[in-house]
């Protein structure tokens with residue numbers, strides 16, 4: 476049985492229970508537990524010591540990619556791993572660094588998965604092997620400058636077919652990995668039919684320009700781009716034939732919302748790890764902070780939030796294994812876990828006092844990163860409204 480990462484050390488504080496309070500990891504099989512341990516060793520060596528510096532400098536760790544690719548954890552459920560393993564993998568990456576987990580999720584769970592779900596044999600032959608090994612990287616380009624929450628109702632980016640070529644014009648905003656990736660899953664409306672189309676966009680094509688969104692207060696290591704498309708000529712061979720309407724985007728979003736739920740679990744585990752270690756160490760009034768009732772209450776609330784979020788996500792993973800998970804369930808999972816996460820990281824931040832607001836201490840980064848996670852993949856509000864629509868039969872979204 477792999478040991479849970481134990482942020483607690485020092486005399487008298489060994490053998491405390493891990494943040495996975497219900498020992499959910501024990502539900503994995505031996506191969507999965509060994510792989511998760513390998514991931515843990517990897518992040519402890521290659522991510523945790525450097526993540527703060529990347530974040531502060533808004534610098535993406537390109538050197539990490541070959542090593543991360545060599546771990547062999549791209550789209551794990553297509554390689555014999557369970558949905559629970561997939562979720563715990565994302566949680567573990569987020570526990571080390573939410574920016575890294577976000578990069579990973581965009582590339583593998585949105586771009587690479589789309590090749591499996593909607594691509595042709597030829598597209599998979601051209602792109603899959605390099606993308607799975609992270610020799611190339613991908614993005615998911617849906618949001619636009621004027622269409623965020625309402626992007627399903629209208630996109631301004633247009634594609635016009637001329638023979639075997641599509642001419643694309645428009646703009647995208649917030650595109651994670653968009654400043655450096657080789658490919659994007661690009662969403663556009665067919666000018667002639669009004670149908671939704673999806674393309675593998677080669678970002679080196681003439682007419683594609685990207686610029687980085689600077690000065691973010693959250694997920695600073697993730698490179699989000701504004702993308703402008705001016706008469707970009709995309710070959711018909713790079714259109715995803717499996718994408719015919721927005722419900723195909725929803726299929727990917729359902730799955731990535733679930734992954735964001737796991738990411739919110741990882742953020743809460745991280746907040747708990749850091750807060751507990753800090754309050755055991757720091758003394759005020761001649762006693763460890765951990766000995767004060769109000770501090771213990773914070774820890775108990777944080778752990779309760781993390782545990783409830785994790786238990787919900789386990790059920791969703793079981794539903795995915797049966798192929799029965801629904802969009803309203805994915806929306807509930809995203810809304811609930813990110814709401815709990817926001818409370819958890821705020822309590823953790825408060826437990827560190829002033830040190831909770833300086834990025835020299837990890838908690839400040841965890842706290843700030845939670846804000847982007849709360850907003851992307853459908854805001855918390857919009858996901859609540861999807862659940863509201865499901866339980867009332869009335870849409871309050873539009």
Ligand SMILES: Cc1cc2nc3c(=O)[nH]c(=O)nc-3n(C[C@H](O)[C@H](O)[C@H](O)COP(=O)(O)OP(=O)(O)OC[C@H]3O[C@@H](n4cnc5c(N)ncnc54)[C@H](O)[C@@H]3O)c2cc1C
Pocket residue numbers: 581614615616617618622623624625648649650651652694699847850851852853854855856857860871872873
């Ligand atoms: C760090 C980060 C990374 C991202 N990565 C990507 C990416 O890789 N690819 C991509 O395509 N997109 C990405 N996004 C975009 C993200 O999905 C959008 O930010 C999100 O969908 C919200 O859209 P918006 O920011 O335009 O906000 P808006 O839609 O303008 O919403 C603003 C506010 O209004 C609320 N609101 C909107 N509509 C309603 C309504 N009907 N009822 C009640 N309240 C409503 C929202 O909840 C929010 O509080 C990313 C965003 C961030 C911040």
